[in-house]
Amino acid sequence: MGQTITEKIFSEHMKKDVYAGEIIRCDIDMVIGNDITTPISIKAFEESKKETLANPDGFAIVLDHFIPAKDIASANQARISRDFALKHDLKHFFDEKDMGIEHALLPEKGLVLPGDVIIGADSHTCTHGALGAFSTGMGSTDISFAMITGGNWFKVPQSIKVVFKGKPKKFVSGKDLILEIIRILGVDGALYKTLEFTGDTIKYLSMDDRFSLCNMSIEAGAKSGIIAYDEITEEFLNTRESLRDKPKICYSDDDASYCKVINVDVSDLEPVIAYPFLPSNGHPLSQAVKDNIKVDQVFIGSCTNGRLSDFQIAAQILTNKKVARHTRLIVTPGTQKILREATKLGYIDILIDAGAVVSNPTCGACLGGYMGILGDNEVCISTTNRNFVGRMGSRSSKIYLSNTAVAATSAISGYISDPLLV
Numbered sequence: 560m561g562q563t564i565t566e567k568i569f570s571e572h573m574k575k576d577v578y579a580g581e582i583i584r585c586d587i588d589m590v591i592g593n594d595i596t597t598p599i600s601i602k603a604f605e606e607s608k609k610e611t612l613a614n615p616d617g618f619a620i621v622l623d624h625f626i627p628a629k630d631i632a633s634a635n636q637a638r639i640s641r642d643f644a645l646k647h648d649l650k651h652f653f654d655e656k657d658m659g660i661e662h663a664l665l666p667e668k669g670l671v672l673p674g675d676v677i678i679g680a681d682s683h684t685c686t687h688g689a690l691g692a693f694s695t696g697m698g699s700t701d702i703s704f705a706m707i708t709g710g711n712w713f714k715v716p717q718s719i720k721v722v723f724k725g726k727p728k729k730f731v732s733g734k735d736l737i738l739e740i741i742r743i744l745g746v747d748g749a750l751y752k753t754l755e756f757t758g759d760t761i762k763y764l765s766m767d768d769r770f771s772l773c774n775m776s777i778e779a780g781a782k783s784g785i786i787a788y789d790e791i792t793e794e795f796l797n798t799r800e801s802l803r804d805k806p807k808i809c810y811s812d813d814d815a816s817y818c819k820v821i822n823v824d825v826s827d828l829e830p831v832i833a834y835p836f837l838p839s840n841g842h843p844l845s846q847a848v849k850d851n852i853k854v855d856q857v858f859i860g861s862c863t864n865g866r867l868s869d870f871q872i873a874a875q876i877l878t879n880k881k882v883a884r885h886t887r888l889i890v891t892p893g894t895q896k897i898l899r900e901a902t903k904l905g906y907i908d909i910l911i912d913a914g915a916v917v918s919n920p921t922c923g924a925c926l927g928g929y930m931g932i933l934g935d936n937e938v939c940i941s942t943t944n945r946n947f948v949g950r951m952g953s954r955s956s957k958i959y960l961s962n963t964a965v966a967a968t969s970a971i972s973g974y975i976s977d978p979l980l981v
Contacts, residue, residue, distance in 0.1 A: 560578070560814075560816070561811075561812030561813065561814035561815040561816065562576070562578065562811070562812055562815055563579070563718040563753070563755060563811045563812075563815045563816070563817070564691070564718075564755060564785055564787055564809050564810060564811045565579075565693055565715070565716060565718055565753045565755070565783070565785060566578055566579060566715060566718075566815070567809040567810075567811070568674055568675075568676060568692070568693045568807075568809050569583060569585060569676070569693065569713070569715050571674060571807055571809065572585050572586055572676055573585060577715055578715060578816075579715050579716060579717040579718065579816070579818075580714065580715060580717070581714070581715045582712065582713070582714050582715075583712070583713055583714075583715060584710055584711070584712050584713075585676055585710055585711065585712075585713055586676070586709055586710040587614070587617065587676050587677070587678055587705050587709065587710055587711060588617055588672075588675040588676050588677060588692075589617050589618075589619065589665070589670060589671055589675060589677045589678075590614075590617060590618045590619070590677075590678055590679070590702055590705045590706065591619050591620075591621065591661055591665065591677065591678070591679030591680070591681070591684060592618075592619070592620045592621070592640070592679070592680050592699075592702055593620070593621050593622065593623055593624055593661055593679075593680065593681055593922075594620075594621075594622040594623065594624050594625060594626060594633070594636055594637045594640055595624045595625070595636070596680030596681065596699045596702065597620050597639070597640045597643075597680065597699070597702070598636055598639040598640060599680075599699035599700070599703075600680060600699045600700070600702040600703040600706060601639055601640070601643050601703075602703075603699070603700050603703035603704075604703045604706045604707060607703070607707050609706075609707045611647070612647060612706050613705075613706065613707060613708050613709030613710075614709045615647060615648075615649065615650065616650055616651070617709070618649065618651065618706060619649075619651035619652070619653070619661075619665060619670060620640050620643075620644055620649060620651070620652050620653070621653045621658075621659070621660075621661035621664055621665070622637050622640060622641075622653065622654050622655070622658065623653075623658065623659065623660045623661050623664070623920065623921060623922050624921065624922045624923065624926065624928060625637070625921075625923060625928055625929065626654065626655055626658060626921065627655060627919065629923065629928065629929040637654075640652075641654065651668075651670060657895065658894070658895055658919065658920050659893055659894030659895060659896070659897075659920045660861065660862045660865060660893045660894065660920050660921070660922055661679065661681065661862070662681075662683055662684065662686035662687065662770070662774065662862035662893075663770075663862055663865060663866060663893030663894050663897070663920075664893070664894050664920075665687070666687065666689075666690060666770070666795075666799070667799065667894055667896060667897075668799070669796075669799040669800055671687045671690055671692055671694070672690065672692065672796070672805075672806040672807075673690050673691035673692055673788045673792065673796075673806035673807065673808050673809070674691065674692060674806050674807030674808060674809055675687070675690075675692040675693070675694070675806075675807075676692070676693050676694075677692055677693065677694035677695070678694075678695055678696070678697045678701065678702065678705060678711060679694075679695075679696055679697070679702075680696070680697060680698065680699045680701070680702045681696055682696040682777045683696065683774050683775075683777060683862050683863075683944065684696040684697075685773055685774065685776045685777050685781065685782075685783045685784050686770050686773050686774040686862060687773070688753075688773040688776070688783050688784045688785035688786065689766065689769035689770045689772065689773040689774075689784075689785075689786050690786075690788075690792060690795075690796075691785065691786065691787055691788040691792060691806070691808065691809065692785070693753075693783055693785065694773075694783055695782050695783045696777065697711070714751070716751055716752050716753045716782045716783065717751075717752050717753070717817075717818040718752060718753040718754075718755045718811075718815075718817050718818065719744075719749055719752050719753070719754050719755065719781075719817060719818060719819045719820070719821065720755050720757060720817040720819070720820045720821070721740060721754055721755065721756050721757065721758070721821045721823065722757050722758040722820065722821065722822045722823070723736060723756065723757070723758035723759075723760030723761065723823050723825050724758050724759060724760060724822065724823065724824045724825065724826070725759070725760060725824050725825045725826030725827075726760070726763050726825075726826060727760065727763060727764075727825050727826075727828065728826070728827075728828070728829075729979065730830060730962070730964040730965070730978045730979060731825065731828055731829070731830055731962075732768050732771065732830075732962045732963070732964070733764050733765075733767070733768030733769060733770075733771040733772040734768075734771045734772075734775075734831075734863065734864060734942065734961070734962040734963075735828060735829075735830050735831045735962055736760070736764075736768075736772055736823070736825060736828070737771065737772045737774075737775040737776070737778075738775070738831035738832075738833055738838065738841050738960065739823060739825075739828060739831050739841060740754070740779060740821070740823070741775065741778050741779045741833075741838050741839045741841065742831065742833075742839055742840075742841030743821060743823075744779040744780075744821075744839070745779070745780075745839050746778060746779065746780060746837055746838065746839045747779075747780040748779055748780060749776070749779040749780045749781035750780035750781075751780070751781075751782050752780075752781050752782060752818065752819075753781065753782060753783045753784070753785055754773075754776045754779065754781045754783070754784045754785070755784075755785050755786075755811065755817075756769075756772055756773070756784065756785070756786045757786075757787070757811075758823075760825050761786060761789070762789070762791070764791070765791065765868060766791055766792070766794075766795040767866040767867070767868040767869070768868075769786050769791075770863075770866065771863050771864060772784065772786070773785065773786065774862060774863045774944060775838065775863060775944050778838040778839070778944060778945065779839070787809075787810050787811070788806070788808045788809075788810075829843040829844045829845055830843075830844040830961065830962055830964070830965050830977075830978075831843065831844070831961075832844055832846075832847040832940075832959055832960065832961050832965070832975065833946055833959065833960035833961075834847075834946075834959060835946055835948075835957040835958055835959065836946060836947055836948045836957075836958075837946065837947070838944065838945060838946060838960060840946075844961075844965060844975075844977055845977070847959070847975045848974075848975060848976060848977050848980075850975075851974060852938065852940075852959065852974060852975040853885075853938060853973060853974050854886055854938050854939060854940045854959075854969055854970075854973060854974065854975060855885070855886060855887070855933075855937040855938050855939065856886065856887050856888075856889065856931065856933060856937060856938075856939040856940075856941075857882075857886060857887070857888045857889070857939070857940050857941070857966050857967070857969055857970040858888075858889050858890075858891070858924055858925075858931055858939055858940075858941040858942065858943060858951075858966070859873055859888070859889070859890045859891070859942050859963055859966050859967065860889070860890055860891025860892065860893070860918075860924070860925075860942065860943075861891065861893075861922065861924075861925045861941075861942060861943040861944065862893065862922070862925075862944070863942060863943055863944045864942035864943075864962070864963050865891055865892050865893035865897065865920070865942075866893050866897060867897050867900055867901060869942065869963040870890070870892070870897070870901040870904075870906040870907075870910070871901075871904070871906060872963045872964050872967065873890065873906070873910060873963055873964075873966075873967040874901075874904075874905070874906035874909040874910060876964060876967040876968055876971070876978055876981075877909055877910060877913040877915070877967055877970070877971065878909050878913075880913055880971045881913055881914055881971070882913055882914035882915065882970045882971065883970065883971060883972060883973030884973075885973050886969075886970055886973040887914075887916070888910075888913070888914060888915040888916070888970040889915070889916055889918060889924060889930070889931045890910055890915050890916070890917045890918070891917075891918045891919075891920065891921060891923075891924060891930065891931075892917070892919075892920050893920055894920050895919075895920060897920075898917070898919075898920065913970070913971075914970075915970075918930045918931075924943075924951060925941075925943040925944070925945070925950075925951070926950070926951075927949065927950055927951045927952050931951065932951065932952040932953075933951045933952030933953055933956035933958075934952060934953055934956065935953045935955050935956070936953070936955045936956065937952070937953065937956045937957075938956070938957045938958075938959070939951060939956065939957070939958050939959070940958075940959045940960075940961055940965070940966050940969045940975055941958050941959070941960060941961070941966065942960070942961065942962065942963050942966050943958075943960065944960070945958075945960075946958035946959065946960050959975060961975070964978040965977070965978060968981050
């Protein structure tokens with residue numbers, strides 16, 4: 560009986576064939592915590608009276624939500640992780656000295672590999688499936704169980720096969736592909752499923768696009784998103800000095816069983832705009848342009864679209880342009896390395912000259928914490944992954960989700976705009 564890539568990854572770890580629906584106790588290659596979720600895990604770990612981590616080299620803490628600290632409470636919260644990291648001499652502890660948003664930083668550091676089983680106390684841990692790994696978010700107590708035992712319990716998920724066909728148009732990105740899938744499935748159409756992204760379109764997607772695609776799988780309710788290893792994956796990994804073992808590469812069998820197959824022809828797909836208040840509320844860009852939507856704030860960044868290619872696209876569009884008088888533009892890089900490379904390439908100067916403010920790497924604005932809070936009735940077009948009520952600030956504010964090209968173009972006009980028409 561054929562297996563999906565997800566079933567094969569779990570089978571490799573279990574040393575026997577396993578299939579969707581089975582309950583298994585599986586070792587984990589990488590456990591990820593952040594400054595918000597890790598203190599709860601640490602408390603549970605210490606209450607267990609366990610003296611050492613089961614797999615210290617497979618545990619990473621990334622302080623990325625409220626770092627540098629935004630207030631006394633966040634400073635105290637971060638200190639819990641810092642003290643724990645020092646006590647256990649953690650190899651993979653990332654603070655202000657080498658900061659980044661966890662789902663951008665760990666691939667950059669070579670800490671996630673094809674064939675891995677990865678969990679993190681953050682719902683967008685599914686990002687790492689872009690590298691051909693099974694990667695999913697769990698709760699803080701689940702993380703503590705993995706800290707104590709080195710593994711966790713899983714129900715092997717069924718897979719939905721998404722077949723993308725055709726070459727995307729200019730300014731249509733991985734962000735648009737996943738917004739279209741979420742529009743089709745709804746916010747719970749892939750509940751506890753793996754979204755396996757396939758088709759000839761994949762060869763046109765950069766690794767940055769693939770990270771965006773897998774990152775938002777959770778917004779359709781999926782347990783994980785995954786893309787099989789190919790030449791683009793190999794090229795990306797070759798630019799990273801892996802800090803871990805060689806990857807275990809898995810591919811789905813031709814006769815693998817899927818609970819659903821979705822075919823999408825992307826050759827005519829427009830950029831997709833998710834209207835408030837759900838990522839599934841997708842509309843074509845042409846509709847948004849007709850709706851004449853004025854924006855107070857444009858945000859480019861986050862674990863979805865804070866990578867070097869996003870800076871490149873934004874700089875390309877904003878060269879010799881100015882942000883609209885009534886609009887503010889906030890740009891947040893995924894990591895310090897991305898910020899440094901964008902600076903060397905001149906992107907940062909272009910963005911600042913246009914009127915943008917560039918922040919440190921942080922999840923702050925995306926979750927409504929700091930570095931970009933929306934006031935009452937304000938409207939934002941954002942490259943982040945969620946646009947729930949009150950997600951970025953006031954409950955009366957509105958968030959429209961888009962790709963980077965649309966966001967950058969909208970900053971110039973002050974209205975949601977088409978980059979092909981500006």
